[in-house]
Amino acid sequence: MSERKLGKFQIIERLGRGGMAEVYRGYHATLDRYVAIKVLHAFLADDPEFKDRFHREAQNVARLKHPHIVQVYDFDFDPEGESYYMVMELIDGQTLKDRLFSMAQEGRMLPYEEAVRIIREAAGALAYAHSHSMIHRDVKPANLMFDRDDRVVLTDFGIAKIVTGAQFTASGGMVGTPAYMAPEQGLGEAGDERSDLYSLGVILYQLLTGELPYEAEAPLAIILKHLNSPIPSVRDMHAEMPEALDKVITKLMAKDPDDRYQNASDLIADLERLERGEPIEVVDLVPVNPQLSLTELDTNPGLQPAEGAIIRDTLPRRESRRSTWLMGGIAGAIIIIAGYFIGLNNGSFPPLIAALASPTPTYTPSDTPTNTLTPTATATETPTSTYTPSDTPTATETPTATYTPSDTPTNTPTDTPTNTATATDTPTATETPTATYTPSDTPTATATPTITNTPLPPTPDITRTLLFATQVFEFQTATVAACDFDYAIIEQQPADGDFFAANRDYVREITLLNTGDCAWERNTSLVWVSGEDFDAERTFIRERVNPGDEVTLIFSGRTPSTGGERSGTWELRTPGQILIGDPMEISVSVFEQGG
Numbered sequence: 001m002s003e004r005k006l007g008k009f010q011i012i013e014r015l016g017r018g019g020m021a022e023v024y025r026g027y028h029a030t031l032d033r034y035v036a037i038k039v040l041h042a043f044l045a046d047d048p049e050f051k052d053r054f055h056r057e058a059q060n061v062a063r064l065k066h067p068h069i070v071q072v073y074d075f076d077f078d079p080e081g082e083s084y085y086m087v088m089e090l091i092d093g094q095t096l097k098d099r100l101f102s103m104a105q106e107g108r109m110l111p112y113e114e115a116v117r118i119i120r121e122a123a124g125a126l127a128y129a130h131s132h133s134m135i136h137r138d139v140k141p142a143n144l145m146f147d148r149d150d151r152v153v154l155t156d157f158g159i160a161k162i163v164t165g166a167q168f169t170a171s172g173g174m175v176g177t178p179a180y181m182a183p184e185q186g187l188g189e190a191g192d193e194r195s196d197l198y199s200l201g202v203i204l205y206q207l208l209t210g211e212l213p214y215e216a217e218a219p220l221a222i223i224l225k226h227l228n229s230p231i232p233s234v235r236d237m238h239a240e241m242p243e244a245l246d247k248v249i250t251k252l253m254a255k256d257p258d259d260r261y262q263n264a265s266d267l268i269a270d271l272e273r274l275e276r277g278e279p280i281e282v283v284d285l286v287p288v289n290p291q292l293s294l295t296e297l298d299t300n301p302g303l304q305p306a307e308g309a310i311i312r313d314t315l316p317r318r319e320s321r322r323s324t325w326l327m328g329g330i331a332g333a334i335i336i337i338a339g340y341f342i343g344l345n346n347g348s349f350p351p352l353i354a355a356l357a358s359p360t361p362t363y364t365p366s367d368t369p370t371n372t373l374t375p376t377a378t379a380t381e382t383p384t385s386t387y388t389p390s391d392t393p394t395a396t397e398t399p400t401a402t403y404t405p406s407d408t409p410t411n412t413p414t415d416t417p418t419n420t421a422t423a424t425d426t427p428t429a430t431e432t433p434t435a436t437y438t439p440s441d442t443p444t445a446t447a448t449p450t451i452t453n454t455p456l457p458p459t460p461d462i463t464r465t466l467l468f469a470t471q472v473f474e475f476q477t478a479t480v481a482a483c484d485f486d487y488a489i490i491e492q493q494p495a496d497g498d499f500f501a502a503n504r505d506y507v508r509e510i511t512l513l514n515t516g517d518c519a520w521e522r523n524t525s526l527v528w529v530s531g532e533d534f535d536a537e538r539t540f541i542r543e544r545v546n547p548g549d550e551v552t553l554i555f556s557g558r559t560p561s562t563g564g565e566r567s568g569t570w571e572l573r574t575p576g577q578i579l580i581g582d583p584m585e586i587s588v589s590v591f592e593q594g595g
Contacts, residue, residue, distance in 0.1 A: 201252025
């Protein structure tokens with residue numbers, strides 16, 4: 001079989017694979033040089049603007065020459081594979097993502113001095129690139145590497161812009177990785193150098209605590225947390241950390257770009273002061289105000305934030321941007337809720353709004369209620385009949401029952417209660433009276449209304465449903481670009497290739513580790529692709545698996561009826577059929593028992 005070549009480079013082995021590209025180790029015989037070759041997936045070229053964008057961005061990246069930025073040597077198109085590729089400096093070391101994983105497995109944490117050193121060197125790379133008008137847009141641990149001298153090298157400059165064409169940006173698709181994405185990027189903005197610095201703040205927090213600042217059930221829910229949730233403090237978890245370090249993270253992760261470091265050079269200066277033990281000047285930000293009401297924001301009173309949602313105070317000089325963020329957060333919540341109900345109908349979409357749901361349903365009355373029965377606060381005789389209002393009755397702060405309205409309205413009393421009324425089937429006069437109805441005319445007795453805690457769903461709107469379905473599809477497409485899905489096999493019992501008798505039931509426990517930066521949603525499954533299928537049914541993961549979590553698959557099938565080495569290829573896929581990592585080989589040595 002002939003060796004595969006890309007231009008002048010011989011392909012040696014594959015080093016990794018992601019949602020947008022595969023990386024290979026290559027060799028240039030004339031120069032006696034080993035290189036890294038990033039081959040972009042062929043489907044990206046379906047975008048008619050991709051070719052021009054690829055050449056433009058690759059040329060810009062190739063001009064960057066800095067000790068903390070990976071050097072790009074060449075780029076071209078492979079007609080055989082119909083793919084574009086970039087030839088880069090080979091960094092013979094691990095990524096920061098790999099180092100964090102190894103340390104977590106060993107139960108170790110980085111000294112804060114080392115964390116500061118890593119961020120300072122990465123900031124140096126960004127300062128140089130930003131001075132050449134290059135924004136990274138996807139700074140994350142997987143894109144920070146260490147060479148043999150422990151030098152930090154930033155990779156994948158320009159890739160986010162290359163792979164994000166019209167099919168993503170026209171719909172507000174995501175550019176970046178949700179866990180490290182700045183709030184403005186989550187709203188579909190391109191971002192600037194301050195967006196890269198926000199990502200550095202997230203990484204610094206992770207280096208110091210071993211955890212991400214925001215986690216949720218789905219990528220869009222994580223984005224909403226970046227938009228609205230308070231900035232966490234590392235000193236809450238590790239009180240021994242310098243207060244100045246906490247302030248640096250708070251400034252890096254400010255919701256508003258105007259509140260962050262305005263350039264990487266200023267960040268480097270503060271980090272160097274920290275390393276020397278000198279004080280730093282960091283202005284405290286306006287605190288997040290969880291008590292801010294929608295009335296103060298002059299928004300539609302019919303829209304209520306989910307419990308726990310945080311809305312920031314508004315400074316006059318940035319009123320426009322903050323208002324935009326609030327509306328963007330609400331719009332994002334609508335997309336999440338819509339996607340949830342669509343997926344719920346077909347049984348395949350994971351619950352996206354678990355982190356946003358309010359535990360107790362609340363109701364918001366309209367400013368001017370009409371056609372409703374308003375009970376008085378005065379105790380009266382217990383009536384012998386029950387009344388059904390024509391519309392939804394005025395609600396209490398936490399109602400215990402909802403009345404189903406009838407078609408025939410009754411008269412509306414004119415008095416307005418001053419106390420909270422709790423509707424009951426048979427009101428009884430007490431010192432604090434329960435709600436009773438005192439109509440001006442003789443009421444008409446009707447049947448006792450059915451009490452239910454769940455309002456009836458509205459009539460489906462086909463146009464709106466199609467719109468929501470489109471948004472869910474766009475979200476799924478954006479997730480491919482935003483997430484690095486991968487796994488590692490921790491253990492297999494029995495081991496791969498063990499001997500088993502022919503035509504027998506076969507069960508294997510496979511323990512996997514999520515080594516990517518996005519969660520595997522519930523109903524992620526192991527799917528047969530080729531070779532021996534062992535008569536095995538599709539194996540599902542019935543729980544959500546966060547990055548760094550382990551899960552055990554129970555692979556059940558039957559050995560073939562004839563002996564020999566039997567193997568099949570399987571793929572791990574999300575409910576949306578996004579491929580996770582490389583295909584998995586399952587092999588069994590089958591022997592036939594003598595008669």
